[in-house]
Amino acid sequence: MSEAAFELAGRLTRSGSPSPGPEARIIVAHVLGVEVPRLIAVDDVTAEQQRFIDELAERRMAGEPLQHLTGVAYFRHEELVVGPGVFIPRPETEVMVGWALQRLAERDTRRVVELCAGSGAISAALATELGGLELHAVEVDPEAFAYLERNLEGRGVDLVRGDMATALPELDGTVDLVIVNPPYVPEGLRPFLPSDVVEHDPALALFSGEDGLDAIKVVAAVAMRLLAPGGILATEHDDSHQPGVVETLRAAGLDQVEPHADLTGRPRFVTAVRP
Ligand SMILES: C[S@@+](CC[C@H](N)C(=O)[O-])C[C@H]1O[C@@H](n2cnc3c(N)ncnc32)[C@H](O)[C@@H]1O
Known part of the structure; x- marks a missing residue:
C-alpha cells in the first residue's frame, strides 16, 4: 500500500475505526482517482492530494460514512451513487x-x-x-x-x-x-x-x-x-x-x-x- 494509505490507516486505527486498512486504501484511491489495487504502484502524493486526504480523514473520524466520502456504495455486482438523503x-x-x-x-x-x-x-x-x-x-x-x-x-x-x-x-x-x-x-x-x-x-x-x-x-x-x-x-x-x-x-x-x-x-x- 502507498505511504499515504499506510499513514492514514494508522490515524484511523487510533480513532477507533473497525477496518482502518481497507478504509484508508479506499479514501486514498478515491483521492488519486485510481482503483484500490493500483495503489501499490503509487510512490507519493502531491501536497494538494494530501490536503484532500486529510479533509476526508477528518470527516470519516467525525463519523461520516465512508460511502458519503466517496459517493459510491457497492451491492452485489452494482456500484451505486449514494450520499446525504x-x-x-x-x-x-x-x-x-x-x-x-x-x-x-x-x-x-x-x-x-x-x-x-x-x-x-x-x-x-x-x-x-x-x-x-x-x-x-x-x-x-x-x-x-x-x-x-x-x-x-x-x-x-x-x-x-x-x-x-x-x-x-x-x-x-x-x-x-x-x-x-x-x-x-x-x-x-x-x-x-x-x-x-x-x-x-x-x-x-x-x-x-x-x-x-x-x-x-x-x-x-x-x-x-x-x-x-x-x-x-x-x-x-x-x-x-x-x-x-x-x-x-x-x-x-x-x-x-x-x-x-x-x-x-x-x-x-x-x-x-x-x-
Ligand atoms: C431501508 S431503506 C431501503 C432502501 C433500499 N431498498 C435498500 O435496500 O438499500 C427504506 C426506504 O423506504 C422508503 N420509504 C419509507 N416509507 C415509504 C412508503 N410509505 N412508501 C414508499 N417508500 C417508503 C424510504 O424513503 C427509504 O428510501
Missing part, C-alpha cells in the same frame, strides 16, 4: 436478493415490484442478474427518488414516486414478486444505533413505530393487493422481531410464511406466498 445499501440485503433471483428463475413470468426502493440497489441487482424481468420500483422520499432515478437510468425500470400503500393499482393481482427492504428499526432502539447511522441515513428509511412493524404491516397489505395467486413476497426486517413479522404476514392472509437468516446467521428476512 438516501439510505446506504447494506450487505445483509444481498442474501434476500439472491433468494429472490433463484425463485424468479423458476418462473415463466417475472413481473416484479420493489417497494421502498431507496438508491435502487435491489432493482439494479435484479436487472443485472436475471433476464426477462418487468421491474417497477416505488419510493416516496423525493431526495431518495433522485438517487433512484440516477442509479436506474437506462435500465428499463418503471420508477414510481409515491407511497407504497397506494402505488401501482393498475398491477393489482398480477405481480410475481414483491420485494422490499422497508424501514424497520423499532423506535426504542434509536439510542443504541451507531451515530454514523442515525445522523446520516434518513430517519424515514430507518424507523417504523414502537415495534418496528408499522411499515411491514403496510407491506403485507400491499403484497396481498399486488400479488397474483402464487406470487411471492420477500421482506427484510430487524433481527429483533422476526416472530412479529411472521405473524403479521399470516394475519394479512399470506401463506407458506418462512423465516430466513442473513450471512451472519441473524434472522433477517421473511418470505411468503399469496394463496
Whole structure:
C-alpha cells in the first residue's frame, strides 16, 4: 500500500475505526482517482492530494460514512451513487436478493415490484442478474427518488414516486414478486444505533413505530393487493422481531410464511406466498 494509505490507516486505527486498512486504501484511491489495487504502484502524493486526504480523514473520524466520502456504495455486482438523503445499501440485503433471483428463475413470468426502493440497489441487482424481468420500483422520499432515478437510468425500470400503500393499482393481482427492504428499526432502539447511522441515513428509511412493524404491516397489505395467486413476497426486517413479522404476514392472509437468516446467521428476512 502507498505511504499515504499506510499513514492514514494508522490515524484511523487510533480513532477507533473497525477496518482502518481497507478504509484508508479506499479514501486514498478515491483521492488519486485510481482503483484500490493500483495503489501499490503509487510512490507519493502531491501536497494538494494530501490536503484532500486529510479533509476526508477528518470527516470519516467525525463519523461520516465512508460511502458519503466517496459517493459510491457497492451491492452485489452494482456500484451505486449514494450520499446525504438516501439510505446506504447494506450487505445483509444481498442474501434476500439472491433468494429472490433463484425463485424468479423458476418462473415463466417475472413481473416484479420493489417497494421502498431507496438508491435502487435491489432493482439494479435484479436487472443485472436475471433476464426477462418487468421491474417497477416505488419510493416516496423525493431526495431518495433522485438517487433512484440516477442509479436506474437506462435500465428499463418503471420508477414510481409515491407511497407504497397506494402505488401501482393498475398491477393489482398480477405481480410475481414483491420485494422490499422497508424501514424497520423499532423506535426504542434509536439510542443504541451507531451515530454514523442515525445522523446520516434518513430517519424515514430507518424507523417504523414502537415495534418496528408499522411499515411491514403496510407491506403485507400491499403484497396481498399486488400479488397474483402464487406470487411471492420477500421482506427484510430487524433481527429483533422476526416472530412479529411472521405473524403479521399470516394475519394479512399470506401463506407458506418462512423465516430466513442473513450471512451472519441473524434472522433477517421473511418470505411468503399469496394463496
Ligand atoms: C431501508 S431503506 C431501503 C432502501 C433500499 N431498498 C435498500 O435496500 O438499500 C427504506 C426506504 O423506504 C422508503 N420509504 C419509507 N416509507 C415509504 C412508503 N410509505 N412508501 C414508499 N417508500 C417508503 C424510504 O424513503 C427509504 O428510501
